[in-house]
Amino acid sequence: MARTKDPAIRLRLIERAAQMLRAREPITLRSVVADTGLSTMAVYTYFGSMDGLWRAMRQEGFTRLAARLAAVAPSADPVRDLAALGAAYVSNALAHPDLYRVMFDSGFDLEDPAAADEGLLHFVRAVERAREAGRFPGGTDAPALATRTWIVGHGLASLTAAGPLPREALSAGPALLTAVFVDAGDDPVQCGRSVAEGWTL
Amino acid sequence: MARTKDPAIRLRLIERAAQMLRAREPITLRSVVADTGLSTMAVYTYFGSMDGLWRAMRQEGFTRLAARLAAVAPSADPVRDLAALGAAYVSNALAHPDLYRVMFDSGFDLEDPAAADEGLLHFVRAVERAREAGRFPGGTDAPALATRTWIVGHGLASLTAAGPLPREALSAGPALLTAVFVDAGDDPVQCGRSVAEGWTL
DNA sequence: TAATATAGCATAGCGATGCTATATTAATTC
DNA sequence: GAATTAATATAGCATCGCTATGCTATATTA
Secondary structure, three states, X not given: OOOOOOHHHHHHHHHHHHHHHHOOXXXXXXXXHOOOOOOOHHHHHHHOOHHHHHHHHHHHHHXXXXXXXXXXXXXXXXXXXXXXXXXXXXXXXXXXXXXXHHHOOHHHOOOOOHHHHHHHHHHHHHHHHHHXXXXXXXXXXXXXXXXXXXXXXXXXXXXXXXXXXXXXXXXXXXHHHXXXXXXXXXXXHHHHHHHHHHOOO | OOOOOOHHHHHHHHHHHHHHHHOOOOOOHHHHHOOOOOOOHHHHHHHOOHHHHHHHHHHHHHHHHHHHHHOOOOOOOHHHHHHHHHHHHHHHHHHOHHHHHHHOOHHHOOOOOHHHHHHHHHXXXXXXXXXXXXXXXXXXXXXXXXXXXXXXXXXXXXXXXXXXXXXXXXXXHHHHHHHHHHHOOOXXXXXXXXXXXXXXX
């Protein structure tokens, strides 16, 4: 047929763009391909448009987040794990604040929305394990409770990593998670211990 | 001296830009002044740069939000008022999702940051009234508790108005607020009533 | 009241942007 | 090894934000 696309080039462009984003350098059609030996057409071959490149970067952000959440090792205490997941979520946003901001820009259009759902799934599974362990006797279903945890994590991450709140505001994390989990039926004292144990930034 | 700036022109440009933002039309230097009888220089006279116009729009967003929160009439039940403030916050984001997104873009640089603080102050005062009413016997100080409420509100608003969550996710609002307020020491039953009463979208 | 100073305004143009049309190159298939 | 075809390189287009320049209108002053 003809010469084929090289996936490595695609990854190199995404990585380079992410690096420029971190360095707060302007990401333009010509600047991303500069010094790479590639021409501007590479962007259109691999991403269709400049918007496509941004979309791919968002995707990459969610993929990395999912990997970060997957690296949280489940323990015998599922509520501790939930707090650890929340901490990992916020920690990821703090480590890559600009990428985190881009992830939720432009109406959340991704190439593969399932990658974002996969991240939430880690929370859902932890909630289910907590329920099986009898920690959440309340009637709230697992996806709803996982979503509440996500809402808290996103609010905290968004306002501290890419917003007006100072880093000290991160101390609100354990308190908020404890409040949500106790509301779901967990014992206040035990919950406080579990959250404190899991929340490590 | 010379001819003077007309504040009305400034407002007209901001309003027009906000309208184009809502209509999802591209906001460019030339498009904002098109059909207004003004030249492109007007933007630089009144805002210094295109970035200045965006900054002014963010400011306008926070001003409208503050006005919206100020319109929440305090009642005899300060916890109800807190929920009402939260609902007003989310409701404002839902009514102007694009403006809300812009408000938290670009590193949160505003002309007058005090306008944003003023919005938070409504929450702080409501928390103080609740404390005086004996609803929050816990030791958490008012600003911290108000910030927690804001974090929850922003997480909910950000993910539903300008994010991936569907409108049904708004039902998490009362549950989250109740969890936070009960954690602060309020009676669960009374708190549930107050929040349900105040949370009107 | 008339001259002057000055701030706002309109115009034109610059460099840079995202994108596309066209020609060239290189890899695959027969 | 020729034909086919997709990826690449080049050049150019419309438009972007921005600024230099000259003009106009108003406020101050004599």
